[in-house]
Amino acid sequence: xxxxxxxxxAQDWTALLSHRELIHDLYVASYQRxxxxxxxxxxxxxxxxxxxxxxxxxxxxxPSQVSTLGNPxxxxxxAAVNLARTRRRRGKVLQRLLGRAGTRSTDVPGASPxxxxxxxxxxxxxxxxxxxxxxxxxxxxxxxxxxxxxxxxAGTVKSRLSRGRTALSRLLRESAPxxxxxxxxx
Numbered sequence: 064x065x066x067x068x069x070x071x072x073a074q075d076w077t078a079l080l081s082h083r084e085l086i087h088d089l090y091v092a093s094y095q096r097x098x099x100x101x102x103x104x105x106x107x108x109x110x111x112x113x114x115x116x117x118x119x120x121x122x123x124x125x126p127s128q129v130s131t132l133g134n135p136x137x138x139x140x141x142a143a144v145n146l147a148r149t150r151r152r153r154g155k156v157l158q159r160l161l162g163r164a165g166t167r168s169t170d171v172p173g174a175s176p177x178x179x180x181x182x183x184x185x186x187x188x189x190x191x192x193x194x195x196x197x198x199x200x201x202x203x204x205x206x207x208x209x210x211x212x213x214x215x216x217a218g219t220v221k222s223r224l225s226r227g228r229t230a231l232s233r234l235l236r237e238s239a240p241x242x243x244x245x246x247x248x249x
Contacts (some may be wrong), residue, residue: 065140082126088130090119093136103185103197105147114150118142140202141212151190169239184234195220216223 101111118139122129132138174233185193191213198209199220206224210217 082129083123085129086119086122086126089122089135089139092138094119097140100140100197100202101143101147103182103201104144105151106186106193106196110147110150114143114146115139117146137208140198144198144212180235180238181231183240184231187234188227188230191215191219192223192230194233195223196227199224208223 097115097118098108098111101115102108105111106112121142122135122139129135185196188196194213195209198204198212199206204212204219206217210220213220
């Protein structure tokens with residue numbers, strides 16, 4: 064009886080280690096991509112890193128869950144988006160209580176000027192538009208998945224994408240340096 068119990072425990076530990084190895088491999092393969100996808104959603108690189116890390120911690124809390132997930136990266140993305148939304152709601156309450164606006168940084172080490180301009184423009188969009196654009200274009204999710212993730216209709220996602228693209232186009236055109244020489248009137 065004791066030997067059977069020890070064998071069962073050894074199998075449990077082996078399964079636990081293999082699940083943790085799967086999570087480690089998933090972290091190595093997906094962390095950077097998820098952070099880049101969540102950055103426009105959160106509007107802050109540090110916040111994006113934190114919600115992605117927190118999503119991985121949730122997965123580590125129940126490591127056997129990783130083998131039951133059809134698409135673990137999608138699960139992590141959903142968890143991270145939900146965490147970001149919860150933090151944003153709590154942050155708004157905190158900002159009201161503190162009576163000051165938070166500052167955001169668009170400075171990403173090694174980012175091109177075009178990337179920095181895009182991120183700065185994305186940060187000026189309303190949250191719904193920014194989330195839809197980030198998840199559809201940066202995370203490459205179909206509209207139906209974005210709708211499910213944000214808990215809105217597909218039509219709402221399409222509307223947010225259209226309005227967001229229009230606003231981004233205008234913002235990026237305004238921030239682009241003029242290539243045309245100025246006219247001088249005499």
